[in-house]
Amino acid sequence: MIVITAPTGNIGRRLLSLLVAHGEVRVVVRDPARLPEAVRGRVEVIIGSHGDAATVERAFTGADAVFWLVPPDASATPDEAFSGFTRPAARAFAALGVGHVVGVSALGRGTPLADRAGLVTASLAMDDLIAGSGVAYRALACPSFYENLLEEAGSIREDGVFTDTVAADRPAPLVAVADIAAAAAGLLLDRSWTGVGSVPVLGPQDLSPDDLARIMTEELGRPVRYRRQSLDELRSTLLGHGLDEAFAEGVVDMKRAKDQGLDAGVDRAPQAAPATGFAQWCARTLKPAVLAAPEAVDAR
């Protein structure tokens, strides 16, 4: 039995569609009506939040493997949002003898920037918490997702601009969520691995914001340029949106560390399937979102 948490999210719903044909799957979901029609009746459903002790106890009973994903929670401190949310599950992994866990996490482990990288530091601490439960654990070490750009579809459509805080010419890896789901599926189906480790999941090449602007311009057939925002401006925007102050600082610290090279220099290991290129992702996913009527754009 494989348990999928966050099965309605960007990564989780893709993973669910990959695993449903492969045998017993159980999902933990707050609202089962949000599960895709095609999988209803084909998976066991546990209703509740995977941050809740009683829910994970039910969900993990008899589980061989678990896909673990912490939902973004900007109303908590980074430590509460990652390790606090995961603590009941880590206890349940140990108590119920779950064999294998695959979690979504971030690049940066082992780098000098890892202990002052805000949300990334919190995500790596969550990995340590899970690893400490005694399960075999693989952290999917992810850079920023291509899909973050969907949040900018409106500003790309209206003004031809996307915004971030890193230097315009700093190359870094990015990744498509579909590739993260595929990596998770591979590890959950072939559980011959043991111990604790981190698996980088990267797009095929490092790209700077200027590279992204050039490729988006080509693929969308309209000019797109990069606007670099200061960390102070980012902090004010996040606080203006009502984020927890410590969480906002966690985002700022993460962005500073990324600008200092947190994600740089990771080796690309051979992968079972070719990674999704940015141009391909723009053509398939970003372009329809940018061309859609504003009210039709759904960032998920």
Ligand SMILES: NC(=O)c1ccc[n+]([C@@H]2O[C@H](COP(=O)([O-])OP(=O)(O)OC[C@H]3O[C@@H](n4cnc5c(N)ncnc54)[C@H](OP(=O)(O)O)[C@@H]3O)[C@@H](O)[C@H]2O)c1
């Ligand atoms: N974005 C990046 O660049 C990046 C980079 C590295 C790592 N990450 C990590 O990737 C993860 C986000 O992945 P994603 O994009 O697939 O997430 P997502 O699309 O935002 O999905 C979040 C999922 O969590 C569920 N959820 C929300 N609040 C919940 C709660 N309180 N209890 C239980 N479930 C809850 C949602 O379900 P319902 O709302 O349907 O209940 C949904 O299934 C985060 O852990 C983040 O740290 C992100």
